[in-house]
Amino acid sequence: MPFDIYDFTSFTQWIDTSLRSSMSPAGAVAVEFLIVGVMILLFYAVIGLFLVYAERKVCAFMQNRLGPNRVGPFGMFQTIADLVKLLLVELVPIRNADKFLFNLAPFIVITASFMAISAIPFAKGLHAIDLNIGVLYVIAVSAMGVIGVLLAGWSSNNKYSLIGAMRSGAQIVSYELSVGLSLITIVILAGSMQLSEIVNAQSTGWFIFKGHIPAFIAFVIFLISSTAETNRGPFDLAEAESELTAGYHTEYSGIKFAFFFLAEYMNMFIVASIAATVFLGGWMPFHIGSWNGFNAIMDYLPPFIWYLLKTFFVVFLMMWFKWTFPRLRIDQLLTLEWKYLLPINMMNVLIMAFIVLMGWHF
Amino acid sequence: MEKAQLIELVKSLCSDAEVTEGRQFVEAVVPVKDLHSVAEQLKTDPETAFDFLFCLSGVDYGKELGVVYHVRSTKLGHSIVLKIRFQDRDNPVADSVTDIWLTAEYHEREVYDLLGIKFRNHPDLRRFFLPASAGYPLRKDFVDDENIVVKK
Amino acid sequence: MEEAVKELIDENQEYVINMGPQHPSTHGVLRLVVSLKGEIVKNVEPHIGYIHRGIEKMCESITYPQIIHLTDRMDYLSAHINNEAVCLAVEKALETDIPDRIKIIRTIMSELTRIQSHQLFWATYGMDLGGLTCFFYGLRDREKILDIFEETCGSRMIVSYNCPGGLMYDIHPNFQNRVKEFIKYFRRTLPEYDQLLTGNVIFRERTMNVGRLSLEDAISYGVTGPSGRASGFSCDVRKHEPYSAYDRVKFNEITFNDGDSYHRYLVRMKEMWESMDIIEQLIDNIPEGPYAVKMKPVIKLPEGEYYQRVETARGELGVYIISDGNKNPYRVKFRSPNFVNLSVLNLISKDFKIADLVTIGGSLDLVIPDIDR
Numbered sequence: 001m002p003f004d005i006y007d008f009t010s011f012t013q014w015i016d017t018s019l020r021s022s023m024s025p026a027g028a029v030a031v032e033f034l035i036v037g038v039m040i041l042l043f044y045a046v047i048g049l050f051l052v053y054a055e056r057k058v059c060a061f062m063q064n065r066l067g068p069n070r071v072g073p074f075g076m077f078q079t080i081a082d083l084v085k086l087l088l089v090e091l092v093p094i095r096n097a098d099k100f101l102f103n104l105a106p107f108i109v110i111t112a113s114f115m116a117i118s119a120i121p122f123a124k125g126l127h128a129i130d131l132n133i134g135v136l137y138v139i140a141v142s143a144m145g146v147i148g149v150l151l152a153g154w155s156s157n158n159k160y161s162l163i164g165a166m167r168s169g170a171q172i173v174s175y176e177l178s179v180g181l182s183l184i185t186i187v188i189l190a191g192s193m194q195l196s197e198i199v200n201a202q203s204t205g206w207f208i209f210k211g212h213i214p215a216f217i218a219f220v221i222f223l224i225s226s227t228a229e230t231n232r233g234p235f236d237l238a239e240a241e242s243e244l245t246a247g248y249h250t251e252y253s254g255i256k257f258a259f260f261f262l263a264e265y266m267n268m269f270i271v272a273s274i275a276a277t278v279f280l281g282g283w284m285p286f287h288i289g290s291w292n293g294f295n296a297i298m299d300y301l302p303p304f305i306w307y308l309l310k311t312f313f314v315v316f317l318m319m320w321f322k323w324t325f326p327r328l329r330i331d332q333l334l335t336l337e338w339k340y341l342l343p344i345n346m347m348n349v350l351i352m353a354f355i356v357l358m359g360w361h362f
Numbered sequence: 363m364e365k366a367q368l369i370e371l372v373k374s375l376c377s378d379a380e381v382t383e384g385r386q387f388v389e390a391v392v393p394v395k396d397l398h399s400v401a402e403q404l405k406t407d408p409e410t411a412f413d414f415l416f417c418l419s420g421v422d423y424g425k426e427l428g429v430v431y432h433v434r435s436t437k438l439g440h441s442i443v444l445k446i447r448f449q450d451r452d453n454p455v456a457d458s459v460t461d462i463w464l465t466a467e468y469h470e471r472e473v474y475d476l477l478g479i480k481f482r483n484h485p486d487l488r489r490f491f492l493p494a495s496a497g498y499p500l501r502k503d504f505v506d507d508e509n510i511v512v513k514k
Numbered sequence: 515m516e517e518a519v520k521e522l523i524d525e526n527q528e529y530v531i532n533m534g535p536q537h538p539s540t541h542g543v544l545r546l547v548v549s550l551k552g553e554i555v556k557n558v559e560p561h562i563g564y565i566h567r568g569i570e571k572m573c574e575s576i577t578y579p580q581i582i583h584l585t586d587r588m589d590y591l592s593a594h595i596n597n598e599a600v601c602l603a604v605e606k607a608l609e610t611d612i613p614d615r616i617k618i619i620r621t622i623m624s625e626l627t628r629i630q631s632h633q634l635f636w637a638t639y640g641m642d643l644g645g646l647t648c649f650f651y652g653l654r655d656r657e658k659i660l661d662i663f664e665e666t667c668g669s670r671m672i673v674s675y676n677c678p679g680g681l682m683y684d685i686h687p688n689f690q691n692r693v694k695e696f697i698k699y700f701r702r703t704l705p706e707y708d709q710l711l712t713g714n715v716i717f718r719e720r721t722m723n724v725g726r727l728s729l730e731d732a733i734s735y736g737v738t739g740p741s742g743r744a745s746g747f748s749c750d751v752r753k754h755e756p757y758s759a760y761d762r763v764k765f766n767e768i769t770f771n772d773g774d775s776y777h778r779y780l781v782r783m784k785e786m787w788e789s790m791d792i793i794e795q796l797i798d799n800i801p802e803g804p805y806a807v808k809m810k811p812v813i814k815l816p817e818g819e820y821y822q823r824v825e826t827a828r829g830e831l832g833v834y835i836i837s838d839g840n841k842n843p844y845r846v847k848f849r850s851p852n853f854v855n856l857s858v859l860n861l862i863s864k865d866f867k868i869a870d871l872v873t874i875g876g877s878l879d880l881v882i883p884d885i886d887r
Contacts, residue, residue, distance in 0.1 A: 063650035159531045163553070163868070233644060234716060242539040242642045243872050324710070326717050327644025329869045330553055386821055413733050417821070417832045419847035432821065432832070432849075436733055436747070439754070465736035468857040476570075491563030491886060499571050500845075 009125030036128050040118060044266060051265040052079045054312075055319055062323040086258040094156060094251050101155035106252065106259035108148030113266045115141040120273045121196050123283045123303040134195035135183050138274060139176070142229070145263065146172040149231075149238065149248050152260070156251035164247025167330055168238030171228060174337040175235075178225035179271075181345040185218040185352045186211065186278050199282035206281035212360070214352040219279045221345055223317065226271035228333070231264065233322035237330055268318055269311065276310035283307040363410065363440050371410065372442070376400050387432070387443045394446045398457035401444065404433065405462050411435045412442060415459070418469035420477035422502045423447070427454050427479055433463075448479070458484040476500040528556050535564050539642045539872045542882030546859075546871075553867045558860045566886040573846040578604050578813045579677055581846065586672040588850060589884035591631040592826035594623045597676035599833045602757055603822035604678040607815045607837070614759070615803040616680045618796050621759040622693065623663075623675060625789040629700070630659040631827035632782045632789075635879045639779060640711050642876035643720055648711055655703055662692050678813055680806025693797050697790050704786060712783065721776035725862040725874035728773060735858045739829025739851050740781040741878050745773030751825040763795045775877035782879070812841050828852055828879055852884040 015035075019028040053068070053076060060067025068075030094102065118128035119138050131137050146169060153165020189211050190198045201207075208215050228235035239247030249260045276282060283303030287295045328336070363371070365388050369381045372390045379400070380391040392400050404412045417432035431444040448454035458481035459466045468490075470481045475490040478498035489496075497504050504510075529552075534545040543564035549557040569588060573581050578600070585596035598620055605612060633656040640648020660670040666686045667673040675682055711717050727737065732745040742749045750767040752760040768784045770777040815837035822833045829851025836845040855878050863874045 059646075063647050064654055065650060159529070163531075163550075167553075236644065237869075240644060240869070242644060243869050245538060323647050325645060326640065326711070326714060326720060327869075328716055329720055329867055331867065332716075332719055385818060389819075414736060416736060416738075416823075416830065417834055417847065417849040419834055419845075419849075421836060421845050421847075430834070432834070436749070463736070464731070464734040465854055465857060468853060472853070491566040499568055 008123055012125055036118075040114070040128060044114065044117060044262075047269055048262045048265050049079045049083065051269060051315065052082070052261075054315070055265070058316065058319045059323050062320070083258065086261075087255055089254040091254045091256065092251075094158075096157045097251070098155035098157070101151045102251075103256070105148045105152035105155060106256045106263075108151065109145045109263045110148075110259045110266075112141055112144035112148065113263045113270060115144070116270045117266065117273075119195060120270070120277060121199055121282060122307055126304070127196070130194065130196050132192075132194045135187055135193045135198070135278070138195075138270075139180050139183065142267065142270060143172065143176050145267065152252070153248035156248070158251050160244040160246075161248050161250050164238045164240070164244045164250075168231060168248060170330070171231070171235065171237060171333060174334055175225040175228040178221055178337060178341045178345055179229055181342070181349055182218040182222040182225065183274070183278060185214060185345075185349050188349065188352050188356055189215065191356075195277055195282075198278055199284060202281040202284050205287070206279065206284070208279045211352065212355060214348050214355065215279065217344065217348050218352070219275070221341055221348070222275055222279070223314070225337070225341060226275065227318050227321055228337075230267040230271055230318075232268060232318060234325035234327050235333060236322075236327060237333060240327055242327075268315060272311045272314035272318065273307075275314045276307060280310045280314075281306075282310075363438060365440075368410070368440065368442060372400070372404075375403055384443065387441050389443045389445065391445045391447065394448060394456050397444065397446050398459060398462075401431070401433075401459050401462050404442065404444075410440075410442075411437050413437070413463075415463035415465050415469075418466055418473065420473035420479055420500065422477060422500060424502060425449075425451075427451055427477060427501075429456060429473060429479060431459070454479045455482055456480070457482050458487075460484055533871075539875065540882070541638060541876075541880060544856075544880065544882045544885070546875075548868065548871065550868060553869075555863050555866055555868055555871050558863055558871065560856055560859065562856070562882070562885050564886065565883055569887045570846055570848065573843055575842060577841050578815070578843065581843070582676060582678075583674050585848070586674055587883060588848060588887055589826055589828060589831070589852065589881045590671055591634060591881055592627055592828065592831075593671060594620075594627040594673050594675055595824055595826045596831060597674060598624060598758065599822055599824040599831050601676045601678050602824065603820050603833045603835055604813060604815065606822060607818070607820045607835070608678075608809075608813070610679055610807055610809070612680070612807065613801075613803050615801050616805065616807075617759040618800050619681060619685055619805070620676065621763070622793050622796050622800075623666075623673075624758070625792045626659050626662065626693070627673075628827045629786050629789050630656045632786050633659075635782055635827075636707055636711070636779075639876045639879075642872050643717060645711060645714075645717070648707075651703075651706060651710060655700060658696050658699065662689065662696060665689070665692065677806065679809040680804070682806075684805040685800075690797055690800065693793060697794055697797075700786075700790065704783075707783065712780070718776065720869075720873055721779060721877070722774060724775045724866060724870050725877065726772070726774045727858060727862050729771075731858065731861060732773065735861070736854045737829070737858050738854070739826070740768075740785060741778050741855055741858075742829065743767065743769045744777040744781045746771040749830060751823050751830055755823060757822075757824060759796060760792075763792045765789075765792050775873050778877040778879075814839060814841050815843070826851060828881065828884070829855060848887060850884045850887060852880050852882075853887075856880055856885055 019031055057067045068078035071077040071081050116138050119131060119134050121127040149168045150165045153161040186207050187193055189207055190201045192198060208219050231238045249257055252260060283306050285298040285301060285306050287298060365383050368388045372379055372381045376392055376396045378393045382389050404410045412433040412435050414434045414436050415431060416434055419430045421428045421430055426447045426449055428445055428447045434441040446456055456479060458470055467485060470484055471490045473479050474487055475492055476498060477500050481487055528549040531548050532545060533548055534540040535543040545561040547559040547561060548555055569584050572584060582597050582600050585600050586593040588596055633652045637649045637652025663673055664670045666689050667675040727745045729746045732742045732747040738749045746769055748767060748769055753767045765788045768781045817837055817839040820835045824831050831851055832849030834847040835843050838844040863871045
């Protein structure tokens with residue numbers, strides 16, 4: 001990398017050493033935890049608000065409308081106003097609900113997405129934790145959200161919620177397989193599960209280009225199955241409003257509903273981030289072979305911006321799906337996964353393994 | 363089938379029927395007990411083939427209650443109106459024609475709900491629009507002090 | 515917990531849920547009590563009457579011109595056609611000669627009403643299936659028709675434009691131009707509907723072979739309109755018993771033999787093209803003349819019974835008037851197409867998924883005020 005100022009490693013190192021020099025190691029770690037926690041929380045909230053706004057604008061664009069345009073310039077403060085409303089709105093107590101589980105559910109959902117976001121490398125040296133099993137970790141924690149959804153559906157004591165939760169359970173458990181296998185295809189190519197390693201391996205070219213056709217197939221499958229995993233249209237069966245009113249979060253109001261709402265958008269952001277990191281080169285700039293001039297210009301954009309651009313490109317794709325396709329039915333959804341995506345995916349993994357074995361990739 | 367032929371046919375099916383040629387349709391007033399058999403024969407006879415019951419209305423004629431069946435044949439294109447009349451206003455019972463024309467199920471429930479005419483052998487005769495405490499509002503002697511203001 | 519389980523599951527071990535009266539996909543205050551086994555619908559029992567206003571009873575105490583305003587409130591999407599039914603019945607009873615101008619304007623308005631009703635069907639059907647974008651495309655084009663109505667009738671949906679003997683007022687001088695503009699515009703935008711929904715793989719998978727209604731059942735249950743024609747039941751009153759100016763226009767009666775949700779949808783899509791053809795044949799041929807025949811100030815129908823059928827956007831509407839010679843009818847019965855079409859819902863949605871129930875209910879295109887009356 002020609003521009004080391006974009007490398008956050010030295011910056012974080014400096015914070016670490018200066019903290020350790022002024023206090024005990026345990027204290028330094030505690031302060032670092034605090035800083036990272038606050039940063040992630042802030043980032044989470046800002047991105048969440050922005051995504052809600054972006055979705056409303058994109059959806060309005062698809063639907064011949066203007067979208068929010070009254071509160072602030074271009075309606076940018078609309079989501080903030082909505083958030084304030086959600087915070088102030090009454091929490092309706094549900095009779096015969098299992099109170100403990102009912103209150104616990106939104107926290108499980110939002111914690112799962114918090115944990116997932118902490119593993120994602122935003123730029124060189126800018127990530128909360130760089131686990132050596134990063135891919136596995138992300139798959140594992142993002143699947144934890146389904147527990148919250150199931151609890152929410154069960155504990156609300158509402159028939160629609162229960163159907164929605166059961167659908168969601170079946171859906172996420174099925175599509176988790178495809179998400180995992182499509183990521184494994186790339187793990188085989190990269191030879192590592194560490195997300196920073198995967199990004200570094202793409203400095204000579206993004207995996208979607210390097211991995212021939214199998215990588216592209218894996219990318220498409222990942223896009224489909226991660227859309228399903230985040231319960232977004234056309235796979236939004238769990239909250240299908242024309243069938244189940246609002247599915248598992250029918251009975252939630254106020255801040256508890258806001259948690260589900262925010263978690264849904266953040267899950268979309270997380271899977272988009274993983275897609276960008278694993279398939280589209282993470283924070284690596286776009287380079288074309290030996291076009292040195294072009295590559296140098298591309299390097300001027302900071303890696304963080306590259307990362308966001310790619311992520312929002314994937315996010316836009318997912319919004320595009322949602323606002324053009326009608327919803328699938330539950331049996332079609334499961335047929336798609338078990339009869340089409342999963343066999344294709346397994347073949348794809350074998351082909352990729354063969355390609356890597358023979359050294360045919362770039 | 364021509365109207366005159368139809369009149370003859372209905373008369374032969376049921377000798378007690380009063381059959382007249384109305385302005386639009388052939389109208390046959392059939393005794394209550396014969397309605398089901400007449401309707402069944404009109405439907406099954408390939409020459410008449412009345413397979414489409416397009417309207418079933420209950421009417422309060424003042425002294426007596428009645429049910430009017432508008433039937434058409436989708437193959438032959440002719441129509442007929444069957445009517446039954448009940449002298450007994452308190453407990454009018456007719457045979458259901460649901461087994462002949464399935465659409466009668468809802469129509470008969472509606473007539474039962476609004477006029478209180480009962481149908482024997484109806485699969486599910488319950489009130490449709492109104493709660494059980496309401497009377498039978500389409501009867502002319504229905505009184506509702508709250509909602510109906512009678513101009514003097 | 516025992517109590518809660520008992521409430522959830524009925525004696526047949528079926529999971530009972532209430533769809534409605536406040537439910538996004540019942541399009542009004544229809545309540546369906548649905549028994550489920552897992553996701554599979556075992557029984558659907560409609561409970562209606564939430565907006566029963568007793569229109570038939572009210573008609574007995576008002577005059578004929580006043581009845582017209584009540585008929586708007588039945589099937590509010592076919593408001594103009596409902597008006598026309600009553601007017602035709604009254605005119606037929608009085609043996610009034612209606613000039614061509616009135617007949618042609620009525621036909622054009624009826625067809626515009628049919629188009630806007632089918633547009634709303636398309637919009638809400640897309641929404642029922644989860645494609646929210648359809649709603650905005652459908653309503654975008656529907657606005658244009660409602661604007662035409664507003665200009666000529668003074669009202670957008672509940673038009674009340676007919677009166678016995680003709681029309682309430684003459685058409686707006688701009689009417690012909692705007693209708694022609696609309697036809698030109700809609701011929702361009704209607705293919706967008708097909709691009710967005712008809713050709714979509716998910717849409718086809720969701721609707722094909724779902725809720726199949728056989729021809730025998732369609733006739734026996736009396737399912738008319740686009741829903742009946744999708745099963746091959748040739749029941750277009752405009753063809754079989756032409757009223758107004760339908761005897762002088764050329765158009766096709768759209769029928770299919772499959773009778774599933776997809777073909778019920780397709781009938782409506784094709785009917786919009788036919789309706790545009792009808793309007794184009796008539797719009798340049800509106801003769802000059804009065805917009806209403808002079809009727810007696812108090813309309814009294816001669817003693818007798820009168821039955822008038824018309825084709826609304828949802829099927830055959832019958833108006834059955836019994837007159838005793840007074841200015842008020844003795845008895846009025848409306849044979850509403852939606853009431854009859856609803857009766858088939860339980861039959862065709864059995865053993866399908868709960869998501870299909872929404873698809874089937876949407877494809878029957880029910881308007882609840884017309885069911886309850």
